[in-house]
Amino acid sequence: MFSFCTNPETLDSLRWLACYTTTPKHANLYVSVVVVLVLLAITAPTALGFGFAGATAARSRILPLRWLGKAYISIVRGVPDIAFFMFFVIALDQAIEWVRHQVVCPDWDEPIRQGNDFIVCAAAKMPLSQAPQWVHETYGFFLAVLTFAIVFGAFAANVLYGAMNAVPRGQIETAEAYGMTRRQSFWRILVPQMWVYAIPGLSNLWMVLTKATPLLFLLGVEDIVYWARELGAWANPNFTAYPHDDWRMWYFLVLLAFYLGLTRVSEIVLERLMTRLSKGQATTGGEVLRKAAA
Amino acid sequence: MKKIVLTAISAALAGGMALAADTVRLGTEGAYAPWNFVNDAGEIDGFERELGDELCKRAELTCEWVKNDWDSIIPNLVGGNYDAIVAGMSITDERDEVIDFTTNYTPPDPSSYVAKSDGVDLEGGVVAAQTGTIQAGYIAESGATLVEFSTPEETIAAVKSGEADAVLADSSFLAPIVEADAELQFVGPNVALGGGVGMGIRESDGELKEKFNTAIQSMKDDGSLNELIAKWEVSSQF
Numbered sequence: 333m334f335s336f337c338t339n340p341e342t343l344d345s346l347r348w349l350a351c352y353t354t355t356p357k358h359a360n361l362y363v364s365v366v367v368v369l370v371l372l373a374i375t376a377p378t379a380l381g382f383g384f385a386g387a388t389a390a391r392s393r394i395l396p397l398r399w400l401g402k403a404y405i406s407i408v409r410g411v412p413d414i415a416f417f418m419f420f421v422i423a424l425d426q427a428i429e430w431v432r433h434q435v436v437c438p439d440w441d442e443p444i445r446q447g448n449d450f451i452v453c454a455a456a457k458m459p460l461s462q463a464p465q466w467v468h469e470t471y472g473f474f475l476a477v478l479t480f481a482i483v484f485g486a487f488a489a490n491v492l493y494g495a496m497n498a499v500p501r502g503q504i505e506t507a508e509a510y511g512m513t514r515r516q517s518f519w520r521i522l523v524p525q526m527w528v529y530a531i532p533g534l535s536n537l538w539m540v541l542t543k544a545t546p547l548l549f550l551l552g553v554e555d556i557v558y559w560a561r562e563l564g565a566w567a568n569p570n571f572t573a574y575p576h577d578d579w580r581m582w583y584f585l586v587l588l589a590f591y592l593g594l595t596r597v598s599e600i601v602l603e604r605l606m607t608r609l610s611k612g613q614a615t616t617g618g619e620v621l622r623k624a625a626a
Numbered sequence: 627m628k629k630i631v632l633t634a635i636s637a638a639l640a641g642g643m644a645l646a647a648d649t650v651r652l653g654t655e656g657a658y659a660p661w662n663f664v665n666d667a668g669e670i671d672g673f674e675r676e677l678g679d680e681l682c683k684r685a686e687l688t689c690e691w692v693k694n695d696w697d698s699i700i701p702n703l704v705g706g707n708y709d710a711i712v713a714g715m716s717i718t719d720e721r722d723e724v725i726d727f728t729t730n731y732t733p734p735d736p737s738s739y740v741a742k743s744d745g746v747d748l749e750g751g752v753v754a755a756q757t758g759t760i761q762a763g764y765i766a767e768s769g770a771t772l773v774e775f776s777t778p779e780e781t782i783a784a785v786k787s788g789e790a791d792a793v794l795a796d797s798s799f800l801a802p803i804v805e806a807d808a809e810l811q812f813v814g815p816n817v818a819l820g821g822g823v824g825m826g827i828r829e830s831d832g833e834l835k836e837k838f839n840t841a842i843q844s845m846k847d848d849g850s851l852n853e854l855i856a857k858w859e860v861s862s863q864f
Contacts, residue, residue: 356668418698422705429706448704448724449830457706462649465690468707549695562657562664565779566786570802571659572666578783 340573352574361559365590368545368555371473375480376538382485387492401489408486416483417550421475425458432456469553476551484541491533496522498529500614528609528617535602542594560587649688650834651708652678656693658778658799660858661714664693673858674712677731680850684841697758697776700724703826709834710827714796716760716820726829728838730822731851732861737761739814740800741785741792748814754781754790760819761794785810798860823861 336343337351352358389401408416430444433452440453454460459467499522507517545555564583569575610617654662656670665671670691682689692708703711703725717727737760739748749769755762757774765772773790775781782803784790792813793800804810827835845851852863 355666357664357666360664360668418701422701425705446830449828450704450706451830461651461709462688465692468692550698554693561777561780565777566782566803566807568659568802569806571663571671574666575806578786580783 348574352576355574358563360554361556361563364554364556364559367473367553368548371477371480371545371548371553372542375477375484375541378477378481379484379488379537379541380534382481383488383492386485386489387496390489390493391496405486405489405493408483409490413483413544413547414550417479417547420482421479421551424475424478426450428458429456432458472551472553476548476553479551480541480544484537487537488534491530491537492526494533495526495530499525525613528606528613528615531602531606531609535598538598538602539595542598543591556587556590560584649690650682650710651690651692652682652710652712653692653694653699653703653708654678654711654713655696655699657696658714660798660802660860662712673854673860674714676858677845677851677854678712680845680854681838681841684844685837687837695776696756700826704828706828709831710825710838712825714799714823715826717822717824718760718820721826724829725826726831726835727824727826728835729842730824731842731845732823732855733864734818734820734822735861736797736816737764737794737819738797738800738812738816739792739794740782740804740810741813742788742809742811744811744813746791746813748792751791752789754784754793755795756781759795761796761817764817764819765794782810801859 334347334351334354336347337354340348340351343351386401386404389397390405392398392401429450429452433440433444433456436456437453442451444451459471503521503525504517507521512520546557548555549558560583561580564578564580566578567575606617607621610621612618612622654670654674656662656664658672660672662670662672662674669675670693675691678689678691694702694708696713699711699713699715700721702708711725715721715727717730721727739753747770751770752773753765753768753770754773754775755765756778757776762772762774773784775784778795778799781790781793781795785793786807786809794817797812797816800812804812825838827838842851845854846864855861855863
């Protein structure tokens with residue numbers, strides 16, 4: 333990176349550190365920070381969408397839909413994340429390839445399942461095996477987003493389901509008295525008011541999600557914890573120009589600072605959101621706001 | 627040449643794909659110097675990188691390297707994320723039930739113990755090994771207390787910190803570490819494990835296996851494989 337980096341052994345410690353932290357290997361750590369943040373930014377709203385759909389289905393008047401919502405919430409919440417990641421992602425990947433196989437190669441005569449192996453024709457591979465590596469990585473990334481969204485969506489669904497039930501019945505009754513349809517009272521009365529009950533539960537989920545990213549490595553997406561461990565591990569002088577002792581403690585301290593920072597930022601944002609949502613609500617929080625304003 | 631078979635999940639969820647593709651994707655761990663590791667330039671390097679590139683050249687294949695966690699390296703092979711495992715994987719019967727192996731590209735070599743002092747109890751003490759390796763399987767049966775770690779360098783760190791009395795791993799992996807670290811030394815007798823290291827291939831990929839077998843044989847015949855082994859000091863020679 334820097335011009336003085338050609339012979340690291342001769343450098344003083346500050347320059348050595350400057351060279352060390354700018355090797356292409358180290359850049360992986362910085363990239364993984366971005367990957368994790370992008371993943372969180374995409375996953376959180378997607379999971380919330382799944383949660384909202386799940387909660388709405390679970391309290392639907394249509395029986396099969398209600399079953400579907402409740403089954404989603406209880407099954408996904410009950411399966412360990414790691415098993416879900418191992419099973420669901422592989423199953424989803426195979427399902428996609430199976431469908432593509434049926435469409436692209438209708439005259440394929442060999443069985444798709446041969447013992448352990450799952451064989452589809454080359455044109456049905458997802459992504460195609462000659463596709464560049466970044467396509468594979470992006471595909472893996474979106475599989476990860478989807479899996480995270482489904483898992484965390486189930487928890488969010490349960491939180492939202494509870495929040496919807498926590499809105500005082502009197503509010504809905506009033507809406508009905510004004511002649512609103514069920515749909516209108518849902519969107520205009522229930523949904524705007526339920527968030528204040530949902531935020532504490534959702535903020536817990538968000539915090540857990542920010543720390544669940546090491547699961548990504550099961551899908552081949554390398555996160556910050558993976559790189560901190562790899563880079564911090566004792567570096568053998570035989571295989572690197574920058575040998576060092578076991579520095580994992582320092583790397584993990586940096587990770588600690590990163591996560592605490594992320595937590596602090598999240599707390600500030602969530603607190604503001606909570607204040608905003610409490611305004612005018614018949615809750616203790618809303619009452620405090622009313623008194624402060626008066 | 628570490629490592630045993632993965633969980634039943636791998637077998638149950640196995641998937642794959644047809645061979646006809648133009649690009650052969652090679653999966654490796656990237657954390658097992660000198661076999662395979664990530665160099666300062668951020669690229670996969672080591673004995674298996676050079677070997678794999680040469681084999682692909684001889685077999686007239688276009689190859690691409692993929693890094694994958696050791697724990698899920700077999701499920702992702704049968705799941706079709708890549709077409710071959712080139713990750714210092716010893717040929718064992720348990721693994722052979724799930725995937726196929728090419729002929730070995732290094733001879734069966736002993737594993738060794740490394741500890742901080744000479745007097746440690748290898749039979750009854752605490753011994754570290756990487757999860758899912760042939761060494762971990764061996765320790766579990768030897769009577770010593772096994773502590774498992776998911777990456778190779780964590781097993782070394784455990785010995786240095788005193789968490790484990792010794793570590794059992796491939797001699798070739800331990801040798802450069804012992805050489806560079808005055809605190810550590812080889813102890814006890816060597817243990818013969820596994821049937822040499824080969825490439826892991828899906829059982830349905832017979833054609834690819836044959837291509838690599840031919841390429842490996844040609845490298846054995848002209849001595850270039852022995853040269854590579856000597857260069858990286860990964861094992862004894864053929």
